[in-house]
Amino acid sequence: MYKTLEDIRKASDPPKCSATGTGTSGYFIPKLLEEVFGLRFKLVMGYKGGGEQDLALERGKVQCRALSIPTFYAREPFGTWRKNNLVRVLLQTGQKRDPRAADVPTIYELMNEYKTPESTRKLVTVILASGDLGRPFIAPPGVPPDRVKILREAFMKTMNDPAFLDEVKKKKLEADPSSGEELDTIAKEAMAQPREVVERMKKVLGE
16 A cells, blocks of 8 residues: 555556546546656546446555545545555645544645645646635626625525534535635636646646
8 A cells, every 4th residue: 555655656566546537636636746746657547437436446456546535534435445444545635634634744735845846836726726616606797896795795604504504414515615705816826827837737637
């Protein structure tokens, strides 16, 4: 089992990672790690969905799989995987560590450790912006600022409503909202990247 990124770097054969196709996290996360940290992976493409990828890992056909943290801690077979020490989480792509994986470094911490150049940090920022944005509610252009303010306040009130949170808990989901102001900042930063970063992004995404 690979315990650190250095184990992957030193491996004689690159670990195989499953993916359904280009443009998915299963594809672009390994590609991003190659670009940022100089690691090597072998992508095994064409899986029809998560279930097939889970079986491939259990059967030893692949050694790595990109997953969101909410999914990894919400359902099987991942609970059994953790119980049986079948897998190890090597890094998180969020801005800060998730409490459920408090001992796992973020990609940003690792970039500090490896002294990653600023241009590459920008590449990471723009590629991971989709994860930071999540599934946002977007209003059309031209909505008056006072209405935008009302919509944002209403959304955050819903996210903190006790009845809503009880329903989230019953469904074994999680409510981890970002404010409209936070999403606005992320979107503007992602859109302001220079052409060099955009071209590198296309390469990582397989475009």
